[in-house]
Every structure is written in C-alpha cells, then in structure tokens.
Amino acid sequence: MTELKKIKAVLVDDSEQARKLLRLMLKELAPDILVAGEAADVSSAVDLIRKLKPDVVFLDIEMPGKSGLQLLDELPRDEVHYEIIFTTAFNDYALKAFRLSAIDYLLKPIPEKDLVEALDRLRDRKDQKELKSRLDALTANLNSEKEKVLCIPVMSGYEYLRLDEIEHIEADGSYTKIMCVDGKTKTVSKNLKYFENALLDQDRFIRVHRSFLINLDQMKAFSRTGRGTIVMKSGKEIDLARDRREDFFAVAGIL
Numbered sequence: 001m002t003e004l005k006k007i008k009a010v011l012v013d014d015s016e017q018a019r020k021l022l023r024l025m026l027k028e029l030a031p032d033i034l035v036a037g038e039a040a041d042v043s044s045a046v047d048l049i050r051k052l053k054p055d056v057v058f059l060d061i062e063m064p065g066k067s068g069l070q071l072l073d074e075l076p077r078d079e080v081h082y083e084i085i086f087t088t089a090f091n092d093y094a095l096k097a098f099r100l101s102a103i104d105y106l107l108k109p110i111p112e113k114d115l116v117e118a119l120d121r122l123r124d125r126k127d128q129k130e131l132k133s134r135l136d137a138l139t140a141n142l143n144s145e146k147e148k149v150l151c152i153p154v155m156s157g158y159e160y161l162r163l164d165e166i167e168h169i170e171a172d173g174s175y176t177k178i179m180c181v182d183g184k185t186k187t188v189s190k191n192l193k194y195f196e197n198a199l200l201d202q203d204r205f206i207r208v209h210r211s212f213l214i215n216l217d218q219m220k221a222f223s224r225t226g227r228g229t230i231v232m233k234s235g236k237e238i239d240l241a242r243d244r245r246e247d248f249f250a251v252a253g254i255l
Helices: 016-029 042-052 068-074 094-100 112-124 128-143 192-198 242-252
Strands: 007-012 033-039 056-060 083-088 104-107 149-154 157-162 166-172 175-180 185-188 205-209 212-215 219-223 229-232 237-239
Touching (some): 016 033, 033 042, 042 056, 042 068, 083 112, 094 149, 094 192, 104 112, 149 185, 149 192, 166 192, 192 212, 205 237
Parallel strands (some): 056 083
Antiparallel strands (some): 229 237
16 A cells, blocks of 8 residues: 655644644544644744744644734745645634635634645645745735735746736636736636635625626626626626626625
C-alpha cells in the first residue's frame, strides 16, 4: 500500500480546547495531515512556523494580545511558504474580505463538511507560493472600504482585479469569462457559482441569469420588454431570468 504523503500542520489558537478539538477532527477526517506543533499566541506561532516550516497553518483570528491577522505583519511575505486556513467564531465584516481574496476560513464550531472541503482545496493547490498574491489581496480588502479587489485563479497562480474594473461575469461551459470595463476578457477555469459565492456580500454584484452575474454600477438601462433586458454600458444586452426578477428589482431599486 502506498504511504500517504504527510501534510505538516501547525495549529494556532489561544483556546487549548479548540486546538484539541481540531486536532481530533484532523486525525479522524484527514490521516494525511500531521499536526507538528501548536501555539497559543502570535509570538509563539512565529517562532514555531520558522522552526517547523509547515505546509499549512490553522490560524485563529481572535486572540488576546495580537490577532491572527497580525501574524501576517510579523512574517515577511518571502517567508510564506505555507497555506493559511483561518478559524473564527465570528461571522463579521472580515469574512467578506476572505471570500474576495480566495483565502479559506472556517467558522467555529467547525462543521466536518467545511473542514473536509477546505482540506480538499488545500491538496489541490500545488504551488503554495501563490498564497502571497492572495494575502496581498486580503490586506488590500481589509484596509480599504472602497477599492475592493477580487482574486482570480489563473494558470500561474492568482491575480486580482479591482471590483470596479469588472462589468459582468459570464458562464461559458465549465469556464467563466470575466468581462472588464476596458474591454478585456479573462477566462477562468471556475464555474459562475464560485464567483457568486466570492461576491456574496458585495451589494453591487447580483446574479441575474443562470449564465450572468453583473456589476450594477456598469448597468446603463433596463427594458421591461419580455422578461426584461439589462443593457450594460458596453452595449452588452443580458436577459433577466424570471426567477431573478424580484431580487434584481429590489437591489437595483426598480419599482
């Protein structure tokens, strides 16, 4: 039998009980995850990460003293050769930034299903250097109320777009096309649902059809002809799905 390649993990949480529970869940659900060390605060975590060089760090956000987010300031980006999965008991504004930045987080108490899905995504990420660009996007999203950015998975890793650069996002089979206001198109090997989830808390973005998600700031006009047609500033016409009319009218302020 082929031996599982171990993924080295470090758990960072000020609650010993929370670390114990996560350790037991990992042992039961993910035999390829090796918990190599644990820390109860950011300073200890920095030393432990530098010593153990883990593949993944499970990092609690709310800790006394320095928060888990401040760990990002303690370690230079060129030392980030691991993935981070944040854990938190609070469903607050910061989680919007995580979604946009393609950074994994788990809400406590952690459901088994969510942990398994996060670990599946971890295993799929072959080049962990790509985390640097996602952390840069996270920092930008946490520090800005206006110029939010969306992390886009591309062949070489990730790049990010300001939300105001996006006109609409269109499904194309198992791919998705991101249409930018400058006329450029980015094709991504993710489905439209991926971007709908990432933009869940951004009230200017709304799914209007099974194949389209639009930026309302880029809408030029709306015609009630038939089921309704949305005209974008680029001239693109998009049919409004019948089951999306009520939500669209409410968000767009159409009476």
